[in-house]
Amino acid sequence: MLVQLTVSNFAIVRFLELDFVKGLTAITGETGAGKSIAIDALGLCLGERSEAAMVRPGADKCEVAACFDISALPLAQAWLKDNELDDDQQCILRRTLTAEGRSRAFINGQPVPLTQLKQIGERLVNVHGQHAHHALLKPDHQLLLLDQYAGHHSLQEQVRQAWREQKILRQEWQELQSTEEQRDARRQLLEYQVQELDQFALEDGEYENIEAEHHRQANAANLIAESGQCLSMLGENDELNVSDMLRQVVDRLGRLQGDDPALEPIVSVLHDASALLDDASHELSRYQQHLEIDPQQFALLEARLSGAIDLSRKHKVAPSALPQLHQQLAEELKTLTDSDDRLTSLEAQVCKAQEHYLACARKLSQSRERHGKALAKEVQKVVRELALPHAQFSLEIHFDEQAPVSGGGLDKVQMLVSTNPGQPQAPLAKVASGGELSRIGLALQVLTSKQEQTPTLIFDEVDVGISGPTAAVVGKLLRTLGDKNQVLCVTHLPQVAGQGHQQLRVTKKTQKDSTETLMEALNGEQRIDELARLLGGDVITEATRANARELLAR
Structure with a gap:
C-alpha cells in the first residue's frame, strides 16, 4: 500500500509530504484548490506522460517520490526481483522533471526506463477517474470489468497461452503454404x-x-x-x-x-x-x-x-x-522434402491447437456466464440503492466460435439495463442517461474492485452528480471497499468524506504573485469543521457542526 508521498515544485505545489494509512482516505477542499493535484503527482510517479508545464513556475525541476509497503505483495516482490530491483519490504518510486521537459525515473534508487515504472505501477495502484463511466459504453471495457470481478486469471492465462501457441503454428503453416507452388x-x-x-x-x-x-x-x-x-x-x-x-x-x-x-x-x-x-x-x-x-x-x-x-x-x-x-x-x-513433410505435420498440429484453444475459450466463457449472473445481481441491488429503485441490470454473453481468435477468448459481452418499470432492457448506450450511467459505473467500479489484486485504489471525483441519500450509499460502498483495500477518494460530498478512516484537506494560498496548494491531515475538530463546510457552505454554524458530528457518529 501507499505509505508516503512527497511532492516538490509540482504545478502550484511548492512542497508536500503526506503519510497514508489503511482504509478509506477522503480528500476534500474548495473548488479550484487542487484536490486532484496529489493524484496527478502520483500519476507522474507511476509513469504517466510528463510535460514541462508540470514544473512549478520559477523552479528548475519538480520531483515526486512515492513509498509503498510491499511486504504483503508477492506479485510486486517477484517483479522487482526479476528486474534486479528487489526489496522485500518496500518499493520507492521517484520521478524528476526539468523545466526543459527532461524526465528521469528511479525504482529503489536505481535509474530505470519509463516502461518499468509503468509496469511496477500497475501492480501497486489502480486509478478510477471521474470520467471512467464513459468507458462502460465500450464492449471491451465491459468484458474487462467482468473478468476483473470473476478473478479467473488462470483461465485467462490458459486462453492466452493456447492463442499464442496456435498463432505461432498457424503463421508457420501459412508461410509454408504460401510458398508451396514455388x-x-x-x-x-x-x-x-x-x-x-x-x-x-x-x-x-x-x-x-x-x-x-x-x-x-x-x-x-x-x-x-x-x-x-x-x-x-x-x-x-x-x-x-x-x-x-x-x-x-x-x-x-x-x-x-x-x-x-x-x-x-x-x-x-x-x-x-x-x-x-x-x-x-x-x-x-x-x-x-x-x-x-x-x-x-x-x-x-x-x-x-x-x-x-x-x-x-x-x-x-x-x-x-x-x-x-x-x-x-x-x-x-x-x-x-522436409518442408513438405513439415507442412503436412503442421496441418494436423494447427487443427489440434485450434481445438485446444476452443476448449480453453469455452471454459472461460462458462466462467464468465456464471460470474456474469452474480455480478448482474449485485449491480442491480447496488444501483437500486442509488436512487434507481426500478432498475434492472443483466449481462449478455455470446460465445462465437466463428469470431476471429484472440488472446481474450471468443466472447462478446453486452451490458443491458432498464431504469423504468415496463421498459425492456437495452444496451447501456441506448437507455442510460448521464446520471444513470455514472451511478451504474460507480457500482461496477466498486464491485469489481473487490476482486482487485492492486492494493491501492484511487477514485477521483467518481461521485459527481450524486447527492442526498444516494451519496450516503456511495460513502458506505467506498468504506466497505476500504476495509479490504487502501482507498483514496477525491470527493465534494460530506456523506462520502464522513465515511473516511482519515481525511485530508486541500487549500490554496495566494501571496502577492505566488500561489501554493497545501494539503494536511485533519484531526477531530478540524475534520468536523471541514464536514460542516461541505454541509453548509462557507458559513460554519453550530447547526452544521452538529450535523457534521452526527454524520461522523453514523
Whole structure:
C-alpha cells in the first residue's frame, strides 16, 4: 500500500509530504484548490506522460517520490526481483522533471526506463477517474470489468497461452503454404539435377585426375619416343652416353688425386652423381616400360572429361566444383522434402491447437456466464440503492466460435439495463442517461474492485452528480471497499468524506504573485469543521457542526 508521498515544485505545489494509512482516505477542499493535484503527482510517479508545464513556475525541476509497503505483495516482490530491483519490504518510486521537459525515473534508487515504472505501477495502484463511466459504453471495457470481478486469471492465462501457441503454428503453416507452388517447381528441378549428378557421380578430386590422365594418354607416343632417346643418351648407346663419360671422368680424377689429395672430395661427389645417374636411368626404364597407347582407355577418359565439362557449363561452375554443387543441391532437395513433410505435420498440429484453444475459450466463457449472473445481481441491488429503485441490470454473453481468435477468448459481452418499470432492457448506450450511467459505473467500479489484486485504489471525483441519500450509499460502498483495500477518494460530498478512516484537506494560498496548494491531515475538530463546510457552505454554524458530528457518529 501507499505509505508516503512527497511532492516538490509540482504545478502550484511548492512542497508536500503526506503519510497514508489503511482504509478509506477522503480528500476534500474548495473548488479550484487542487484536490486532484496529489493524484496527478502520483500519476507522474507511476509513469504517466510528463510535460514541462508540470514544473512549478520559477523552479528548475519538480520531483515526486512515492513509498509503498510491499511486504504483503508477492506479485510486486517477484517483479522487482526479476528486474534486479528487489526489496522485500518496500518499493520507492521517484520521478524528476526539468523545466526543459527532461524526465528521469528511479525504482529503489536505481535509474530505470519509463516502461518499468509503468509496469511496477500497475501492480501497486489502480486509478478510477471521474470520467471512467464513459468507458462502460465500450464492449471491451465491459468484458474487462467482468473478468476483473470473476478473478479467473488462470483461465485467462490458459486462453492466452493456447492463442499464442496456435498463432505461432498457424503463421508457420501459412508461410509454408504460401510458398508451396514455388517449392514444388524448385523441387522438380532439383530432383532432375540431383538425379543427373547422381548418375554421373563425379567424386571430389576426380576431375583433376581425369584431366591429368587424359593429357598423358594424348601425349603417350611422344612420351615413349622421347624417353627412349633419353635412355639411349644416359647409357644404352654404345658409342656415346652420359654414364660412360662420367665413369671416364671419375677414373681420370681418381688417378690424379694421388698427386693432389684436394681432388678427393670432388671424386667422391662424382661417384655419388654416377650412382644417382644409374638410379635415374633405371627409373626412366621402368617408366618407359609401363607406357602404352590405349585407344579404348583414351576414349573413356575423353567421354568422362566431356561429360564433366558439359555439366559444368549447364550449372555455370568449374568442372572441379561439381561434387560440391552436387552435395549442395542434394541438401536443398532434402530441406524442401522436409518442408513438405513439415507442412503436412503442421496441418494436423494447427487443427489440434485450434481445438485446444476452443476448449480453453469455452471454459472461460462458462466462467464468465456464471460470474456474469452474480455480478448482474449485485449491480442491480447496488444501483437500486442509488436512487434507481426500478432498475434492472443483466449481462449478455455470446460465445462465437466463428469470431476471429484472440488472446481474450471468443466472447462478446453486452451490458443491458432498464431504469423504468415496463421498459425492456437495452444496451447501456441506448437507455442510460448521464446520471444513470455514472451511478451504474460507480457500482461496477466498486464491485469489481473487490476482486482487485492492486492494493491501492484511487477514485477521483467518481461521485459527481450524486447527492442526498444516494451519496450516503456511495460513502458506505467506498468504506466497505476500504476495509479490504487502501482507498483514496477525491470527493465534494460530506456523506462520502464522513465515511473516511482519515481525511485530508486541500487549500490554496495566494501571496502577492505566488500561489501554493497545501494539503494536511485533519484531526477531530478540524475534520468536523471541514464536514460542516461541505454541509453548509462557507458559513460554519453550530447547526452544521452538529450535523457534521452526527454524520461522523453514523
